[in-house]
Amino acid sequence: MFVAAVAGVRGALDSSINAVATAHHHLLLFGHYVAVVGAAPDLPVAGTRAPGPLRRGIELRDVWFRYGDAHPWVLRGVDLVIPHGRTVALVGVNGAGKSTLVKLLCRFYDPTRGAILWDGVDLREIAPALLRERISAVFQDHVNYDLSAAENIGLGELDALHDRARIEAAAESAGVHETLRDLPRGYDTLLTRMFLDHADDGDDAGGTAGVVLSGGQWQRVALARSFLRRERDLAILDEPSSGLDPLAEAELHTRLRELRRGRTSLLVSHRLNAVRDADTIVVLGAGTVLEQGPHRDLLAAGGPYARLFRSQSAGYRDGHAPLEVSA
Numbered sequence: 001m002f003v004a005a006v007a008g009v010r011g012a013l014d015s016s017i018n019a020v021a022t023a024h025h026h027l028l029l030f031g032h033y034v035a036v037v038g039a040a041p042d043l044p045v046a047g048t049r050a051p052g053p054l055r056r057g058i059e060l061r062d063v064w065f066r067y068g069d070a071h072p073w074v075l076r077g078v079d080l081v082i083p084h085g086r087t088v089a090l091v092g093v094n095g096a097g098k099s100t101l102v103k104l105l106c107r108f109y110d111p112t113r114g115a116i117l118w119d120g121v122d123l124r125e126i127a128p129a130l131l132r133e134r135i136s137a138v139f140q141d142h143v144n145y146d147l148s149a150a151e152n153i154g155l156g157e158l159d160a161l162h163d164r165a166r167i168e169a170a171a172e173s174a175g176v177h178e179t180l181r182d183l184p185r186g187y188d189t190l191l192t193r194m195f196l197d198h199a200d201d202g203d204d205a206g207g208t209a210g211v212v213l214s215g216g217q218w219q220r221v222a223l224a225r226s227f228l229r230r231e232r233d234l235a236i237l238d239e240p241s242s243g244l245d246p247l248a249e250a251e252l253h254t255r256l257r258e259l260r261r262g263r264t265s266l267l268v269s270h271r272l273n274a275v276r277d278a279d280t281i282v283v284l285g286a287g288t289v290l291e292q293g294p295h296r297d298l299l300a301a302g303g304p305y306a307r308l309f310r311s312q313s314a315g316y317r318d319g320h321a322p323l324e325v326s327a
Contacts (some may be wrong), residue, residue: 029034031231034098039326040316041128043107043109043110043128044294048130049121049125049126049127049130050126050130051121051126052136053134053233054084054118054119054134054203054233054234054264055084055119056079056083056084056119056120057082057119057264058081058082058105058116058117058118058119058234058264059080059115059120060078060079060080060081060101060114060116061080061114061115061117062077062113062114062115063075063077063078063079063080063101063104063111063113063114063116064076064077064078064112064113065100065104065109065111065112065113066112067109069087074097074100074287075097075101075111075287075288076286076287076288077114077288078097078101078114078284078288078289079289080282080289082234082266083264083279084264085262085263085286086114086264086265086279087260087265087267087278087279087280088265088266088278088279088280088281088282089266089267089268089269089275089280089281089282090102090266090267090282090284090286091268091269091270091272091281091283091305091308092280092283092290093285093308096285096286096287097287098139098268098284099268101284102137102139102236102266102268104116105121105135105234105236105266106128106131106132106135106137106224106236107128107132110124117285133232134233134234135232135233135234135235136156136226136227136229136230136232136234136235136236137226137235137236137237137238138222138226138240139222139236140238140239140268141239142225143222144191144218144221144222145191146191146194146195147190147191147192148187148188148190148191149180149183149186149187149188149189149191149221150167150188151186152191152221152225153171153221153224153225153228154167154228155225156224156225156227156228156229157172160228161242164187166228166301167225167228168181168187170224170225170227170228170230171220171221173223173227173255174220174221174223174224174252174255175220175225175248176217176221176223176224176309179213179217179220179222179252183211189211190210191210191211191212191213191221192210192212193210193211193212194210194256195210202289216244216245216248219240219241219244219250223252234264234265234266235259235260235265235266236265236268237260237266237267237268237269238268239254239268239269239270240256240267240269241253241269241271241274249274253274254274257277272305272308272309272312273312275295277295278294278295279294280292280294281292281293281294281298283298283303283304283308290303290304290305290306291303291305
């Protein structure tokens with residue numbers, strides 16, 4: 001009886017300690033939730049101006065940026081103009097500052113020094129939400145939501161969340177319409193296996209548990225999400241084809257050329273064949289603009305872009321080994 005009593009007391013103590021630990025864990029999670037929901041805006045807003053339709057273009061004037069006082073400079077005095085109705089491409093090695101520049105344009109951060117102007121108006125004078133209403137963007141590290149295929153696309157434009165015609169048109173433009181249409185429940189199929197849907201117990205496991213797409217298919221879904229906002233003033237495409245095979249990449253960039261024709265676009269890519277038709281190619285290196293111009297002029301100049309291009313293309317030519325390149 002004594003041994004049994006000791007074991008019972010120990011079991012009760014273990015259960016009590018586990019309950020306290022679980023309660024503490026959930027309280028910590030709730031504390032994080034309250035902190036996020038109640039957080040004040042992290043960007044200072046000097047004004048609440050609403051940006052008008054882009055007429056002249058976007059200008060970066062002597063833009064310097066670093067993520068903190070203890071961090072190195074990512075951008076060092078960048079001067080750049082993105083003219084209205086033109087396509088500007090950013091290229092450069094990893095760490096050159098391409099993605100950081102994109103984040104500044106979306107005003108996820110403000111420049112440490114210098115200014116970014118929207119038709120002459122400093123972005124810091126514009127409310128971030130109103131600025132982002134003017135921008136369509138697809139990022140290299142896009143989000144895959146644990147929602148249906150239609151909802152994954154519709155989140156790009158909440159007004160179109162239940163407009164199936166617009167969602168399917170955006171998917172068609174991104175080349176993913178047939179893939180989503182042929183899923184077990186079509187566009188209503190969950191693109192996740194995190195949840196179980198017990199509404200239809202007779203469905204097969206693939207229909208009830210959802211479907212997980214490949215990396216390239218997810219990238220097309222993210223592109224479709226941005227295509228819902230194709231009428232925006234500025235389109236940002238950050239590595240839009242990095243997860244695609246060569247044939248799919250060529251097809252996608254053919255579509256993108258048509259979609260961005262006559263529109264203000266910023267294209268970021270490591271694959272130089274994807275940017276050679278841009279109006280202006282800007283080469284970034286160590287946070288500065290090394291050179292800029294159209295593809296043909298940059299090749300003729302024999303500078304950093306020409307070295308990058310020849311190194312990348314050398315691997316596709318018989319008898320030529322890839323070159324070592326540093327921008």
